[in-house]
Amino acid sequence: MDQRLVPLLPLVTKPARYTNHEVNAQHKEWSEDRVKMALAFPDIYDVGMGHLGFKILYAIINGRSDALAERVYAPWVDMQKLMEERGIPLTSLESGRDLASFDLVGFTLQHELSYTNILKMLDLAGIPRRTSARDEGDPLVLAGGPCAFNVEPLADFLDFVVLGEGEEVIHEILDLVKEKKQQGISRKEILRELARVPGVYVPSFYQPIYAGGTFQRIEPLYPDLPAQIDKRVAPDLGALPFPEEFVVPFAEVVHDRTMVEILRGCTRGCRFCQAGMIYRPVRERDPELLKEQVAKIVASTGYDEISLSSLSSGDYTQIRSLVKDLIDAYQGCGVSVSLPSLRLDSFAVELAQDIQKARKTGLTFAPEAGTQRLRDVINKNVSDQDLKEVVQAAFQAGWHRIKLYFMIGLPTETEEDLDGIADLAHKVLSWGREFRTSRKRPEVTVSVSSFVPKPHTPFQWVGQDSLELLTSKQNYLMERLRHPGIQFSLHQVEHSFLEAVFSRGDRRLGAALERAVDLGCQFDSWGDQLRFDLWLQAFKDTGIDAVHYAQRDIDPAEALPWSHLSPGVDAEFLLREWNLARQGVPTADCRWDLCSRCGVCFNYPVANRLVEASRGE
Amino acid sequence: MSKTMRFQFRKGPEVRFLSHLDLVRAMERAVRRAGLPMAYSEGFSPRPIMSYSFALPVGVLSEAEYADFRLTEELEPAEFMELFNRHLPPGFRVLQAAHLPQGAPSLMSGINAALWKLHLPVAAREEIQERWRRLQAEDSFVVERQTKKGTRQVDLLPLVYGLPAVLETGDAVEVHCLAALGSEANLRVEELALLLGFNPAEALVTRMGQFKKEGSHYRPPLGNRGFTWTES
Numbered sequence: 001m002d003q004r005l006v007p008l009l010p011l012v013t014k015p016a017r018y019t020n021h022e023v024n025a026q027h028k029e030w031s032e033d034r035v036k037m038a039l040a041f042p043d044i045y046d047v048g049m050g051h052l053g054f055k056i057l058y059a060i061i062n063g064r065s066d067a068l069a070e071r072v073y074a075p076w077v078d079m080q081k082l083m084e085e086r087g088i089p090l091t092s093l094e095s096g097r098d099l100a101s102f103d104l105v106g107f108t109l110q111h112e113l114s115y116t117n118i119l120k121m122l123d124l125a126g127i128p129r130r131t132s133a134r135d136e137g138d139p140l141v142l143a144g145g146p147c148a149f150n151v152e153p154l155a156d157f158l159d160f161v162v163l164g165e166g167e168e169v170i171h172e173i174l175d176l177v178k179e180k181k182q183q184g185i186s187r188k189e190i191l192r193e194l195a196r197v198p199g200v201y202v203p204s205f206y207q208p209i210y211a212g213g214t215f216q217r218i219e220p221l222y223p224d225l226p227a228q229i230d231k232r233v234a235p236d237l238g239a240l241p242f243p244e245e246f247v248v249p250f251a252e253v254v255h256d257r258t259m260v261e262i263l264r265g266c267t268r269g270c271r272f273c274q275a276g277m278i279y280r281p282v283r284e285r286d287p288e289l290l291k292e293q294v295a296k297i298v299a300s301t302g303y304d305e306i307s308l309s310s311l312s313s314g315d316y317t318q319i320r321s322l323v324k325d326l327i328d329a330y331q332g333c334g335v336s337v338s339l340p341s342l343r344l345d346s347f348a349v350e351l352a353q354d355i356q357k358a359r360k361t362g363l364t365f366a367p368e369a370g371t372q373r374l375r376d377v378i379n380k381n382v383s384d385q386d387l388k389e390v391v392q393a394a395f396q397a398g399w400h401r402i403k404l405y406f407m408i409g410l411p412t413e414t415e416e417d418l419d420g421i422a423d424l425a426h427k428v429l430s431w432g433r434e435f436r437t438s439r440k441r442p443e444v445t446v447s448v449s450s451f452v453p454k455p456h457t458p459f460q461w462v463g464q465d466s467l468e469l470l471t472s473k474q475n476y477l478m479e480r481l482r483h484p485g486i487q488f489s490l491h492q493v494e495h496s497f498l499e500a501v502f503s504r505g506d507r508r509l510g511a512a513l514e515r516a517v518d519l520g521c522q523f524d525s526w527g528d529q530l531r532f533d534l535w536l537q538a539f540k541d542t543g544i545d546a547v548h549y550a551q552r553d554i555d556p557a558e559a560l561p562w563s564h565l566s567p568g569v570d571a572e573f574l575l576r577e578w579n580l581a582r583q584g585v586p587t588a589d590c591r592w593d594l595c596s597r598c599g600v601c602f603n604y605p606v607a608n609r610l611v612e613a614s615r616g617e
Numbered sequence: 618m619s620k621t622m623r624f625q626f627r628k629g630p631e632v633r634f635l636s637h638l639d640l641v642r643a644m645e646r647a648v649r650r651a652g653l654p655m656a657y658s659e660g661f662s663p664r665p666i667m668s669y670s671f672a673l674p675v676g677v678l679s680e681a682e683y684a685d686f687r688l689t690e691e692l693e694p695a696e697f698m699e700l701f702n703r704h705l706p707p708g709f710r711v712l713q714a715a716h717l718p719q720g721a722p723s724l725m726s727g728i729n730a731a732l733w734k735l736h737l738p739v740a741a742r743e744e745i746q747e748r749w750r751r752l753q754a755e756d757s758f759v760v761e762r763q764t765k766k767g768t769r770q771v772d773l774l775p776l777v778y779g780l781p782a783v784l785e786t787g788d789a790v791e792v793h794c795l796a797a798l799g800s801e802a803n804l805r806v807e808e809l810a811l812l813l814g815f816n817p818a819e820a821l822v823t824r825m826g827q828f829k830k831e832g833s834h835y836r837p838p839l840g841n842r843g844f845t846w847t848e849s
């Protein structure tokens with residue numbers, strides 16, 4: 001770590017965030033010939049340390065003898081203030097070097113509310129915010145992650161962007177940067193080369209064209225560049241490297257446990273869900289390989305929990321046997337197994353019963369909508385009957401606490417759908433009274449978020465409800481759910497609004513983002529840090545009509561600012577899905593049913609790959 | 618032979634800013650990495666059975682932290698030290714270990730005093746000594762203490778047993794202080810700072826020892842037979 005921070009540590013909250021020496025941290029020698037990359041997480045250590053993607057990249061990069069990776073996180077506001085007062089720049093955790101001294105600084109784009117932190121971290125590091133202001137001595141600033149699929153609001157600040165899976169393309173990037181560095185080639189030329197790497201997008205080489213304030217199209221500045229940038233996707237996860245040593249933090253952080261990715265992608269096809277579109281197709285990891293990985297990570301970390309992660313872990317073909325094998329192997333030494341994303345429709349109560357730990361925490365279901373009609377619109381293929389059966393089974397098996405996730409403001413929503421949410425919560429409570437075997441009183445927690453239209457989803461054209469309308473819907477539900485045994489939790493509507501603005505944003509939003517940072521916005525996803533007033537001022541100062549971005553319905557004939565950033569799912573499919581949504585017609589999961597021709601398996605040499613199928617090969 | 622291993626360990630500068638909870642978590646993980654034959658608690662989430670001496674404040678170093686680990690197999694202390702040290706994070710080090718005899722007092726009940734070493738980069742030796750002489754002449758030194766139950770008046774003087782050494786080391790002063798530690802009587806590090814008039818943020822504090830004080834005799838929970846000391 002940076003020794004200049006040591007005197008500050010007694011003065012800040014959770015100082016262990018800033019110290020290094022964690023077990024398995026890599027302190028590689030800072031030699032001239034190595035390509036140095038900082039993995040920059042645009043939030044605090046406590047949040048960023050749980051991010052699996054960075055663990056994977058950290059292992060891959062440090063696994064190369066000609067490269068090194070170090071971590072950097074956003075300092076919390078108390079530490080930031082002290083650093084700014086004393087003129088201490090942002091440094092990496094391992095060697096404590098200035099961020100500006102790395103060859104590459106890579107940010108992950110997990111959600112839109114982290115964008116201000118990216119700019120703030122560049123400021124703290126003394127790296128010019130804008131690509132155009134950086135010169136030969138500055139690092140190349142890149143980003144990847146889900147929000148890369150509409151990175152336009154950040155286009156002015158990122159030298160290049162990676163679309164899709166990073167495990168393979170990172171090697172191509174490092175090779176290229178290493179070679180060019182040795183040749184002493186200019187940054188512009190390195191970027192010219194990078195722009196030819198499949199999956200790499202160099203925003204400054206693309207020019208958006210507007211007419212009358214509306215986005216028309218985006219054009220490459222050089223004829224050799226593709227008009228559309230395709231994501232990277234690997235056909236077989238088994239061929240991808242997976243870290244066997246996780247850095248073990250001292251401080252308390254989220255997801256501090258052994259994590260293995262059991263499958264990637266989800267084809268259930270929920271029409272609001274971006275992850276379900278951009279990570280297609282489904283690829284499962286071999287269970288034997290997973291068990292090996294778990295054994296190695298447990299041995300190298302000493303973690304007491306194994307988490308089987310994915311977008312929908314209950315869908316993994318051999319989930320029952322995998323969970324059972326892991327429990328048998330680790331129960332004796334106090335290591336538990338957890339499934340972070342179980343879905344109602346794939347959920348087997350027996351499966352959760354296997355995992356004793358779940359008993360304490362309660363079970364989570366995500367019906368998302370309150371009526372069958374609306375669930376058909378969003379393609380959440382769960383029936384009232386399914387819900388009833390599974391909730392009853394859960395109460396019978398001894399659970400007493402059920403958490404339900406819903407979304408308000410979904411396309412075509414009416415008052416009936418809101419009532420449906422309330423009714424469902426009450427029904428679950430009454431099923432609890434009827435079927436519980438636990439001595440504890442049944443409890444239902446209803447968590448309500450607001451619909452955010454996301455690029456590359458069938459709902460990308462749909463405007464978000466106004467803040468007033470969302471608030472009144474929240475209030476309505478709050479009234480209807482005021483009942484002993486029911487708890488109600490809400491997402492701040494301001495968060496959802498900003499998410500919608502930036503998720504459907506174009507390059508012009510960069511100015512507003514920059515202004516917001518100047519005004520003091522950062523840590524926007526933190527309820528107590530969000531300064532919505534300053535955000536509104538930033539939009540006003542830069543002449544951005546934020547409401548227009550978030551709330552208007554877009555005509556499907558209109559050009560979209562993100563259409564050149566392709567996750568492999570065709571626009572025709574999305575439109576087809578949007579039309580089916582309006583008719584309330586569900587689409588089946590292509591894993592177990594017909595291919596719905598989303599396009600991904602036609603655009604790439606990939607296919608759904610389930611473990612049983614791959615065994616038969 | 619008993620299956621509880623008592624050991625003394627160091628908390629060095631690398632891990633100085635860990636809270637007690639962080640420390641316990643780090644120990645649990647090291648135990649698992651080392652594959653120590655630990656006894657686990659019953660219940661839904663079994664935890665290794667271990668207990669610690671009084672929690673060290675964040676930012677304070679120690680040469681004398683103590684822990685008891687309940688094991689399921691007999692293990693030679695030397696073997697335990699070798700194995701565990703190999704898997705402890707940098708900054709932690711087991712300094713000595715021994716089997717705990719059946720019926721020996723727990724760490725909590727076997728400790729009531731601490732020896733602190735304060736490294737004060739700004740203070741002058743004479744000032745500290747003078748201040749301490751003046752304090753000894755006083756009847757009391759009452760401060761407000763924040764506790765979970767509210768604020769309380771505490772007289773700090775009876776909690777300090779003495780300053781066995783005040784040394785000059787280069788441009789700093791090193792003060793060694795024996796004081797009450799534990800649930801019955803306890804002197805906090807920041808109270809010691811108030812008493813001796815230094816800024817706790819600037820001092821490097823090390824816990825050098827933990828003892829059972831009986832009269833003027835101080836006996837550590839492990840190893841040598843201790844020492845006798847009375848403030849003149």
Ligand code: SF4
Pocket residue numbers: 267280281282590591595596597598599600601602607608
């Ligand atoms: S192309 Fe067909 S099989 Fe492949 S992910 Fe899309 S819908 Fe599924």
